[in-house]
Amino acid sequence: MANMKDIAKIARVSLGTVSHVLNNSANVRPHLRERVLDAVQKAGYQPSQLARGLRRDKTNVIGMIIPDITNPFFPGVVRGAEDTAFANGYRLILCNTDNDHAKELAHLKELQTYLPAGLIVIPSNFSDLTAQAECYRKAGTGVVCVDRLPRNWAGDSVTADNQEGALEATRYLLQVGHRELAMIVGPQHLTNAKDRLNGFRKAIREAKLHVKPEYIQETSFDKNGGYTKALILLRLIPRPTAIFAGNDMIALGVLRAIRESGLRCPEDVSVMGFDDLDIAELTSPPLSSVSQSGYQLGTTAAHILIGRLHGDKNPARHIVLKTSLSIRNSVAAPTDMGVS
Amino acid sequence: MANMKDIAKIARVSLGTVSHVLNNSANVRPHLRERVLDAVQKAGYQPSQLARGLRRDKTNVIGMIIPDITNPFFPGVVRGAEDTAFANGYRLILCNTDNDHAKELAHLKELQTYLPAGLIVIPSNFSDLTAQAECYRKAGTGVVCVDRLPRNWAGDSVTADNQEGALEATRYLLQVGHRELAMIVGPQHLTNAKDRLNGFRKAIREAKLHVKPEYIQETSFDKNGGYTKALILLRLIPRPTAIFAGNDMIALGVLRAIRESGLRCPEDVSVMGFDDLDIAELTSPPLSSVSQSGYQLGTTAAHILIGRLHGDKNPARHIVLKTSLSIRNSVAAPTDMGVS
DNA sequence: TTGTAGGCGTTATCAG
DNA sequence: CTGATAACGCCTACAA
Numbered sequence: 064m065a066n067m068k069d070i071a072k073i074a075r076v077s078l079g080t081v082s083h084v085l086n087n088s089a090n091v092r093p094h095l096r097e098r099v100l101d102a103v104q105k106a107g108y109q110p111s112q113l114a115r116g117l118r119r120d121k122t123n124v125i126g127m128i129i130p131d132i133t134n135p136f137f138p139g140v141v142r143g144a145e146d147t148a149f150a151n152g153y154r155l156i157l158c159n160t161d162n163d164h165a166k167e168l169a170h171l172k173e174l175q176t177y178l179p180a181g182l183i184v185i186p187s188n189f190s191d192l193t194a195q196a197e198c199y200r201k202a203g204t205g206v207v208c209v210d211r212l213p214r215n216w217a218g219d220s221v222t223a224d225n226q227e228g229a230l231e232a233t234r235y236l237l238q239v240g241h242r243e244l245a246m247i248v249g250p251q252h253l254t255n256a257k258d259r260l261n262g263f264r265k266a267i268r269e270a271k272l273h274v275k276p277e278y279i280q281e282t283s284f285d286k287n288g289g290y291t292k293a294l295i296l297l298r299l300i301p302r303p304t305a306i307f308a309g310n311d312m313i314a315l316g317v318l319r320a321i322r323e324s325g326l327r328c329p330e331d332v333s334v335m336g337f338d339d340l341d342i343a344e345l346t347s348p349p350l351s352s353v354s355q356s357g358y359q360l361g362t363t364a365a366h367i368l369i370g371r372l373h374g375d376k377n378p379a380r381h382i383v384l385k386t387s388l389s390i391r392n393s394v395a396a397p398t399d400m401g402v403s
Numbered sequence: 404m405a406n407m408k409d410i411a412k413i414a415r416v417s418l419g420t421v422s423h424v425l426n427n428s429a430n431v432r433p434h435l436r437e438r439v440l441d442a443v444q445k446a447g448y449q450p451s452q453l454a455r456g457l458r459r460d461k462t463n464v465i466g467m468i469i470p471d472i473t474n475p476f477f478p479g480v481v482r483g484a485e486d487t488a489f490a491n492g493y494r495l496i497l498c499n500t501d502n503d504h505a506k507e508l509a510h511l512k513e514l515q516t517y518l519p520a521g522l523i524v525i526p527s528n529f530s531d532l533t534a535q536a537e538c539y540r541k542a543g544t545g546v547v548c549v550d551r552l553p554r555n556w557a558g559d560s561v562t563a564d565n566q567e568g569a570l571e572a573t574r575y576l577l578q579v580g581h582r583e584l585a586m587i588v589g590p591q592h593l594t595n596a597k598d599r600l601n602g603f604r605k606a607i608r609e610a611k612l613h614v615k616p617e618y619i620q621e622t623s624f625d626k627n628g629g630y631t632k633a634l635i636l637l638r639l640i641p642r643p644t645a646i647f648a649g650n651d652m653i654a655l656g657v658l659r660a661i662r663e664s665g666l667r668c669p670e671d672v673s674v675m676g677f678d679d680l681d682i683a684e685l686t687s688p689p690l691s692s693v694s695q696s697g698y699q700l701g702t703t704a705a706h707i708l709i710g711r712l713h714g715d716k717n718p719a720r721h722i723v724l725k726t727s728l729s730i731r732n733s734v735a736a737p738t739d740m741g742v743s
Numbered sequence: 744t745t746g747t748a749g750g751c752g753t754t755a756t757c758a759g
Numbered sequence: 760c761t762g763a764t765a766a767c768g769c770c771t772a773c774a775a
Contacts, residue, residue, distance in 0.1 A: 064515065064516075064542070066767095066768055066769085067768065067769065067770095068768080076745080076746085077745065077746040077747075078746080078747080078769090078770095079745065079746050079747070079748095079770090079771085080744090080745060080746075082769070082770060082771080083744090083745085085769095085770095086770075086771095088770085088771080089744070089745080090744070091744075091745080092744065092745085095744090095745085107512075109512060109513065109515070109516045110516065110768080110769070111457070111516050111518075111767090111768050111769070112513075112516045112517050113453055113456050113457045113462065113516070113517060113518055113767090113768075113769090114457055114751090114767070114768035114769040114770090115768080115769055115770075116453050116751095116769095117451070117453045117454055117457055117751050117752070117753090117767090117768080117769075118750085118751055118768080118769045118770050118771085119751090119769085119770070120751075122453065124496070131482070132472065132478045132481055132482050132485075133478050133479060133482045135475070135478075135681075137478075138472045138473045138475075138477075138478050139473060141472055141497070142471070142472050142473045142499060145472075145497065145498075145499055146499075149498075149499075154496055154498070154513075154517075155496065155497050155498075156464070156494055156495065156496050156497075157481070157485065157495050157496075157497040158485075158489075158494070158495075159482060159485055159486075159489075172449060173449065173452075173494075175404065175449065176404075176449045176450065176451050176452045176453070177452050177453060177494075178451075178453055202404070315685065341475075341682075342681075342682050342685055345655065345682055345685050345686050345687075346685050346687075347686075347687035358473075406751095406752055406753090407752065407753070408752080416761080416762085417761065417762040417763070418753090418762075418763080418764095419754090419755090419761065419762050419763070419764090420760090420761060420762070422753075422754060422755085423760090423761080426754075428754085428755085429760065429761080430760070431760070431761080432760070432761085435760090435761085450752080450753075451751090451752050451753070453751090453752075453753090454751070454752035454753040454754090454767090455752080455753055455754075456753090456767095457751090457752080457753070457754095457767050457768065457769095458752080458753040458754045458755085458766080458767055459753080459754070459767090460767075
């Protein structure tokens with residue numbers, strides 16, 4: 064690989080001049096500048112990001128820490144982040160934590176030695192970024208949290224309006240005629256899971272209804288959890304006429320549980336999901352779901368981060384993206400056949 | 404961030420000794436070694452990967468270049484690669500090419516300035532890595548191709564046994580009783596798409612049958628392509644009784660086309676997919692598909708690469724992973740009702 | 744406006 | 760076995 068010294072030699076100028084041309088740092092005379100640019104072209108020169116990073120105390124790498132790229136909601140977020148990062152000259156180092164707090168910490172610590180320009184984090188369960196984030200902040204490295212927030216997170220964040228989304232979805236269920244509403248919520252230490260439950264509760268209150276405690280089941284954000292908890296719900300008397308799943312993966316489990324219990328969706332039990340993944344329109348029946356854009360979550364986070372890198376000193380921003388309701392066939396009016 | 408000099412001072416030894424301890428490069432006296440280790444511990448020291456990379460002319464970063472993380476087959480591959488990379492002390496820089504050859508080249512060029520230890524590439528359409536890969540090779544950087552191969556690829560590779568998988572799947576369709584078999588193949592400049600077609604053709608030949616040219620349709624590996632081409636196939640007379648989709652995304656489009664044509668799957672038309680994505684069991688009817696493990700593709704590629712980094716000088720390896728058949732409900736015996 | 748020199752944090756070489 | 764010292768490639772004062 065050609066380096067700056069080579070370029071200087073080819074262009075018959077000094078090292079400093081090459082650097083000046085490359086960084087627009089001094090007014091170089093046009094014909095010299097020309098010669099340098101030519102040499103760069105001819106040699107296919109590209110500055111060593113390593114050396115540059117070492118010198119500037121900062122690379123153009125953004126660390127992206129997520130629980131698991133294999134979870135269908137996250138690729139969109141990553142893609143959004145990568146696209147805007149790339150467009151601005153930044154690259155992404157991807158780290159999966161498996162929701163393991165220790166692994167998250169390890170990544171956080173190690174990433175530091177790459178002098179990343181910034182960090183985009185989807186926190187793991189029980190994440191407490193505060194201490195580490197402070198380290199990064201002190202080093203002038205921005206940290207943006209996405210999708211869910213660690214306890215007491217005071218830094219920049221981008222989330223969907225989970226509460227409002229759940230509120231609207233629940234209102235819709237109520238409006239369709241459901242009164243016996245159950246919800247299978249995600250881990251309540253995750254802010255997004257909590258907010259969704261809050262939205263659900265708020266809608267119930269609005270309707271002056273009450274939810275029996277056993278109608279609220281908590282589980283992890285996956286198919287299996289949804290399946291297990293749905294089986295419990297479906298055995299209750301009276302049986303809930305609608306189940307609001309904390310996310311679409313849970314909803315998949317719910318659908319399976321309904322099928323295997325010899326019941327039908329939506330005739331016997333209506334189901335509402337959250338996330339509106341691509342799979343939502345493939346299930347049978349197609350799943351009604353609260354729609355949020357992972358991609359937009361990613362682009363927004365990257366934009367905020369890059370703004371910080373460009374010197375944005377405003378107080379922490381907490382962007383909350385609107386959700387919308389995707390109505391499909393998994394919700395119908397309750398049949399009022401009573402307990403079967 | 405503490406640096407080596409700090410550690411040297413704390414441990415009251417010289418810089419060189421610290422380095423020796425950290426790299427086991429010289430037999431340091433136990434009590435000095437102890438002091439150094441203590442200091443490292445106390446200061447929470449981590450070596451700067453940047454400086455180390457600059458000096459060693461190689462970092463512990465692996466560049467991973469893929470078409471699009473948003474395509475449901477790829478997250479598994481990435482995750483597999485990241486897991487074994489991480490376990491061996493390597494990190495992943497993720498780059499999406501959108502199947503754009505130019506973007507791929509740009510990534511390839513730029514990555515070089517990070518002095519990556521190696522590259523794992525899922526080539527884009529019309530990729531011609533040969534020239535760039537040669538550059539990397541010369542710099543002692545391994546390059547492993549995954550899933551599909553660029554034309555004339557001579558380096559390490561890991562792929563599924565696409566031909567054999569397609570062969571088995573087609574044999575299965577034949578065995579069930581289908582004679583009018585159609586296939587919607589992926590872009591034929593992609594080796595995996597071509598191999599799948601080859602497998603299909605081979606099975607047909609084995610059965611001493613013939614496929615009309617219009618029964619083979621080519622499209623991109625996505626839902627829309629599958630939908631459009633399926634509509635064409637379904638209008639043919641005689642109508643094929645089974646459609647083998649080049650991958651599961653195409654199969655999704657086929658299922659939709661069948662539904663919208665007022666036909667039923669599998670009663671009127673059987674469908675077979677390829678990849679066996681998670682969604683395959685969610686469609687209605689659940690999709691029969693050739694199963695391959697993206698995760699294993701990823702881990703295997705990373706293992707080969709890391710082997711190279713550890714000095715494996717053997718000739719290029721071409722690992723081909725077995726596939727298997729996931730039988731679900733989208734394939735049934737043809738009803739022999741003739742042309743409807 | 745251009746060129747020179749020092750240093751970023753490591754590692755590797757080479758005296759002592 | 761240990762410690763000084765010279766790179767790695769780049770940026771940036773500062774001097775010319």
